[in-house]
Amino acid sequence: MPAERTVPVGMRVRPSARRTTVAMDSQPRAVRRTNPKPTKPRMNDAQRHAMQDLFSLEARRRQELGEQDRLAHEIRTQKSLDIDQSIRAERLKSQENRAPEPSWRGYNDYEVEVFRAEQEQIQRVLRAEIVQQREQIRLLRSAADEHNLAHETMVQANRTLTAQIASLQEQLATYDAKTHTLHAEVQATRTRNAQLETQLSEAESLRRKLHNQVQELRGNVRVYVRVRPARNDGELASITYPDPMLHSQIELLSQAENAMGQPTVRQHAFGFDHVFPPQATQEDVFAEVSDLMQSVLDGYNTTIFAYGQTGSGKTHTLEGGANTVSHKIDTSAGLIPRAMHMLWDVAHRLKTQGWTYEFHAQMLQIYLDQVSDLLASSDSSSREKHEIRHTENHTNVTNTVVVPLSSAEEVFELLERAKKRRQVAATLMNDRSSRSHSVFILRVRGTNSVTNEVCDATLNLVDLAGSERLATSGSASDPSRLKEAQSINKSLSSLGDVIGALSSNHGTRHIPYRNSTLTWLLKNSLGGNSKTLMLLALSPLKAHMNESLCSLRFASKVHATHIGSARAIKSSTEA
Numbered sequence: 193m194p195a196e197r198t199v200p201v202g203m204r205v206r207p208s209a210r211r212t213t214v215a216m217d218s219q220p221r222a223v224r225r226t227n228p229k230p231t232k233p234r235m236n237d238a239q240r241h242a243m244q245d246l247f248s249l250e251a252r253r254r255q256e257l258g259e260q261d262r263l264a265h266e267i268r269t270q271k272s273l274d275i276d277q278s279i280r281a282e283r284l285k286s287q288e289n290r291a292p293e294p295s296w297r298g299y300n301d302y303e304v305e306v307f308r309a310e311q312e313q314i315q316r317v318l319r320a321e322i323v324q325q326r327e328q329i330r331l332l333r334s335a336a337d338e339h340n341l342a343h344e345t346m347v348q349a350n351r352t353l354t355a356q357i358a359s360l361q362e363q364l365a366t367y368d369a370k371t372h373t374l375h376a377e378v379q380a381t382r383t384r385n386a387q388l389e390t391q392l393s394e395a396e397s398l399r400r401k402l403h404n405q406v407q408e409l410r411g412n413v414r415v416y417v418r419v420r421p422a423r424n425d426g427e428l429a430s431i432t433y434p435d436p437m438l439h440s441q442i443e444l445l446s447q448a449e450n451a452m453g454q455p456t457v458r459q460h461a462f463g464f465d466h467v468f469p470p471q472a473t474q475e476d477v478f479a480e481v482s483d484l485m486q487s488v489l490d491g492y493n494t495t496i497f498a499y500g501q502t503g504s505g506k507t508h509t510l511e512g513g514a515n516t517v518s519h520k521i522d523t524s525a526g527l528i529p530r531a532m533h534m535l536w537d538v539a540h541r542l543k544t545q546g547w548t549y550e551f552h553a554q555m556l557q558i559y560l561d562q563v564s565d566l567l568a569s570s571d572s573s574s575r576e577k578h579e580i581r582h583t584e585n586h587t588n589v590t591n592t593v594v595v596p597l598s599s600a601e602e603v604f605e606l607l608e609r610a611k612k613r614r615q616v617a618a619t620l621m622n623d624r625s626s627r628s629h630s631v632f633i634l635r636v637r638g639t640n641s642v643t644n645e646v647c648d649a650t651l652n653l654v655d656l657a658g659s660e661r662l663a664t665s666g667s668a669s670d671p672s673r674l675k676e677a678q679s680i681n682k683s684l685s686s687l688g689d690v691i692g693a694l695s696s697n698h699g700t701r702h703i704p705y706r707n708s709t710l711t712w713l714l715k716n717s718l719g720g721n722s723k724t725l726m727l728l729a730l731s732p733l734k735a736h737m738n739e740s741l742c743s744l745r746f747a748s749k750v751h752a753t754h755i756g757s758a759r760a761i762k763s764s765t766e767a
C-alpha cells in the first residue's frame with residue numbers, strides 16, 4: 193500500500209495535512225536509513241479495513257471542504273458582481289438626477305453608505321408606519337372604549353328594562369288575579385241582586401195583594417195625603433212624617449193657648465193609607481194608584497177624588513202640566529194622563545188573552561150645584577138640562593157628550609177643551625181657583641172573545657172645588673163669590689154626611705145622597721160597589737194650618753169609613 197495518497201482535483205491541501213504527510217514521509221526514510229531493511233509490519237485484515245475507512249473518510253471530508261470553499265468563492269464573486277451592478281445603477285441614477293458625484297471612499301464605504309441610507313429610509317418609512325399604526329390603534333382603542341361604554345350603557349339599560357318588564361309582568365299577574373276575583377265578585381253580586389230583585393218584586397206584589405185585601409176588608413176606601421212643595425209664599429207649618437218606611441203618618445204642630453192664656457204647642461197626629469211628602473213626584477203618586485187602573489179593566493167601578501183647600505195642589509195632582517204639544521207623558525203629567533196610558537197599555541197586553549176594550553170619556557162640572565157638560569159646545573151647554581140617572585151599577589147623565597177614545601193621547605185634547613169651559617175665578621187665596629167640581633168619567637167596556645165575558649166599569653176622577661172656609665177665602669165680601677163658596681161648602685159637607693152615614697150604616701139607615709148634586713152624581717162610586725180613593729191635598733204653609741187640620745179631620749173620617757166590599761161588574765155575552 194503506497195504511503196502517499198492522492199488529493200482530488202481542485203481540492204486544496206491544508207498545510208497541517210501537508211505537514212503530516214511530510215512527517216509520515218520523513219520518518220520511514222530515517223528508519224530506512226538507520227535500520228536495515230525492516231520487515232514489513234504485517235496488518236491484519238481488520239486493521240487494513242479500518243485504515244481504508246479512515247482514508248475514505250478523510251477523502252470525503254476534504255472533498256466537502258473543497259466544495260464549501262468553492263461555494264463561498266462563488267458567493268463572493270456573485271456579491272461583487274451585484275455590488276458592481278448596483279454601483280453602475282447608482283451612477284446612472286445620479287447622472288440622471290445630476291447629483292454631485294459621490295465621494296468615493298471605496299466600495300465598502302459606498303456599500304455601507306447605501307446600506308445606511310436604505311436602512312434610514314426603511315426606518316423612516318417604518319417609523320411613519322408605526323406612527324400611523326399607533327394613531328390607528330389609538331383611534332381603534334377610543335372607538336372600542338366608546339363602543340364598550342355604549343355596550344355597557346345598553347347592558348345596564350337592558351338590565352333595567354328586563355327588571356321593569358319582570359316587575360310589570362308581576363303586577364299584571366297580580367291585576368289579572370284581582371280582576372278575576374272582582375269578576376267573580378261582580379258575578380256573585382249580580383246573581384244576588386237578581387235574586388234580591390226577584391224577592392223584592394215578589395214581596396212588592398205580595399204587599400200590594402195584601403194591601404188590596406186589607407182595602408177590600410176595610411170597604412175599599414183609601415185615603416192618601418199629599419203635601420205640596422213650598423213656593424216661597426209664606427212661613428212653613430211644622431209638618432213631620434214619623435214613619436219614613438211605611439209612609440202612612442203625618443204630624444202637625446200648632447200654636448194654641450192653654451186655659452191660663454199661655455202659648456202652648458199642640459201635636460196633631462194622623463194616619464192614612466199613604467202620605468206623600470212635598471218631594472214626592474207625580475210618578476210616585478201614580479205608582480200607588482196604578483193598581484186601581486188594573487181594577488178598572490177587571491170590571492171595578494173606581495172613583496178618585498181630590499179634596500183640599502184652594503191652591504193645595506188638587507188639579508196639579510190629577511191633571512198636572514199636561515203636555516199639549518207632544519201629548520207625551522213627562523215628569524209633570526198628572527194622574528189622568530198617566531192612567532190613560534196605563535189603561536191602553538194593559539188593554540193592549542190583554543188582547544193576547546182575547547180581551548177587546550172600548551173607552552168612552554165624559555167631562556162634567558158641578559157649579560152652584562148644577563151639572564154642566566165641559567165637552568159640549570158653548571151654545572148647547574147653557575140650554576141643555578142634565579139629569580142624573582142611576583141603574584144598579586152605573587150612573588148616566590142625560591144630554592152630555594160622550595167621546596169615544598181610540599188612543600191615550602186624545603185625553604190631552606179633552607182636558608184642554610174642558611179647562612177652557614171650567615169656571616175659574618180669582619179669589620184671595622188662588623188667582624186661578626177652580627170654583628166648581630169637575631168630574632172626568634171614563635167608561636170602559638171589555639169583551640173576551642175566548643170566554644165570552646163582558647166587563648163594564650166606570651172610572652171617575654173628581655177634582656173637587658177648594659174646601660176653604662168663607663172667612664179665609666175672602667168670599668164673604670163678594671155676593672157672587674159668597675154664593676159659590678156656600679155651594680161648594682154645602683156639597684163638601686154633604687159628601688161628609690154621606691160618608692158618615694155610610695160608615696155607620698148597617699143596611700137600614702138612609703144615605704143622604706140627594707142632599708147635593710155632587711153626592712148624587714157619585715152615588716154609585718161611594719155606595720159600596722166601587723173602589724174609592726180620596727186624595728187629600730195639603731198646603732205646607734203655617735197660614736193654612738187651620739184649613740189643613742180641618743181637611744185632615746175630614747179625611748180621617750173618610751179613612752175610618754167602612755162602606756162594604758167592591759165587586760167586579762161582569763156578565764156574559766151568551767146571557
Ligand SMILES: Nc1ncnc2c1ncn2[C@@H]1O[C@H](COP(=O)(O)OP(=O)(O)OP(=O)(O)O)[C@@H](O)[C@H]1O
Nearest residue numbers: 420501502503504505506507508622625626657658
Ligand atoms: N206637587 C206639586 N208640585 C209642584 N207644584 C205644585 C204641586 N202642587 C201644586 N202645585 C202648584 O201649586 C199651584 C196650585 O195648585 P192647584 O191649582 O193644583 O191647586 P188646587 O188645589 O187645584 O186649587 P183650586 O182648588 O183653587 O183649584 C199651581 O201653580 C200648581 O202648579
